[in-house]
Amino acid sequence: MASAKAFVGKVILVTGAAQGIGEAVVRYTAARGAAVSFSDVAADTLEATRQSVAAAFPAARLLARVVDTRSSESVERWVAESKQTFGRIDGCVNSAGILGPQGTVDGELTEEAWGRVIGVNLTGAFLCLKHEVRAIEDGGSIVNLSSGAGLRGIPGLAAYSASKHGLIGLTKSVASEVAPRRIRVNAVCPSLVETPMGAQVTAQSGGTLTPENLPQLFRWAVSATEVAALVAYLLADESKFLTSTSYPIDGGFAA
Numbered sequence: 001m002a003s004a005k006a007f008v009g010k011v012i013l014v015t016g017a018a019q020g021i022g023e024a025v026v027r028y029t030a031a032r033g034a035a036v037s038f039s040d041v042a043a044d045t046l047e048a049t050r051q052s053v054a055a056a057f058p059a060a061r062l063l064a065r066v067v068d069t070r071s072s073e074s075v076e077r078w079v080a081e082s083k084q085t086f087g088r089i090d091g092c093v094n095s096a097g098i099l100g101p102q103g104t105v106d107g108e109l110t111e112e113a114w115g116r117v118i119g120v121n122l123t124g125a126f127l128c129l130k131h132e133v134r135a136i137e138d139g140g141s142i143v144n145l146s147s148g149a150g151l152r153g154i155p156g157l158a159a160y161s162a163s164k165h166g167l168i169g170l171t172k173s174v175a176s177e178v179a180p181r182r183i184r185v186n187a188v189c190p191s192l193v194e195t196p197m198g199a200q201v202t203a204q205s206g207g208t209l210t211p212e213n214l215p216q217l218f219r220w221a222v223s224a225t226e227v228a229a230l231v232a233y234l235l236a237d238e239s240k241f242l243t244s245t246s247y248p249i250d251g252g253f254a255a
């Protein structure tokens with residue numbers, strides 16, 4: 001795991017950081033010395049998180065901006081401002097995502113819902129990667145939040161699962177493109193995480209998608225901080241030979 005000073009002198013960008021895994025990554029890396037630029041489309045939640053993180057880490061250099069990752073212009077402006085403010089970018093974490101509604105392809109999964117989920121989870125990640133790759137230092141590291149649903153199909157969540165499978169393809173392809181600059185691009189694939197989205201998964205599945213019902217060895221949800229620790233390891237120099245991979249963090253789903 002990333003050491004206590006792993007991110008001293010490093011600048012980390014995090015999308016979807018007002019809550020959940022993104023927020024946990026902000027806290028984890030700020031606690032280990034990073035300057036952190038974090039963004040989210042939800043302005044009020046982002047401001048509350050900014051205040052809370054600033055109070056918890058008074059010495060940390062922080063920048064919080066409202067950014068909709070579906071907007072290339074909005075992402076480009078944020079990445080440029082982050083680099084101007086902190087002088088460099090060493091790592092980026094693309095955590096912004098939505099679940100979309102529960103519904104089958106021949107039923108409630110509408111074209112509109114399909115477009116919305118792919119738009120945030122896949123096209124949004126593409127736009128972030130476009131601007132991050134241009135701005136990040138050679139030798140930097142990018143981590144995309146895919147999902148266990150990016151490694152297997154989930155009935156009733158076809159758009160979400162397709163978007164997360166697509167994100168793995170995007171991760172591998174971009175990793176190949178940027179390898180000559182020693183930039184690394186990896187994905188992480190959690191099963192249910194204790195976040196607002198994790199609660200939404202269980203609620204809208206009518207209680208069928210719970211840690212107890214999933215075929216994993218550990219029948220509980222992983223915490224956002226544990227996922228942040230894996231993300232931080234992939235960001236840190238100690239993982240500098242790892243690229244183009246997708247890491248399950250799922251309590252033994254594959255067993």
Ligand SMILES: NC(=O)c1ccc[n+]([C@@H]2O[C@H](COP(=O)([O-])OP(=O)(O)OC[C@H]3O[C@@H](n4cnc5c(N)ncnc54)[C@H](O)[C@@H]3O)[C@@H](O)[C@H]2O)c1
Nearest residue numbers: 016020021041068069096097145147192193195196197198
């Ligand atoms: N929670 C889980 O069980 C779980 C499991 C596997 C993967 N993931 C993935 O991890 C990532 C983070 O999940 P989470 O549990 O923290 O979710 P969350 O819903 O708790 O937080 C996601 C954040 O992304 C923001 N966001 C949504 N659309 C955005 C947009 N267009 N632009 C900018 N920000 C936007 C939301 O406002 C929210 O603050 C997501 O990509 C999710 O798909 C989550």
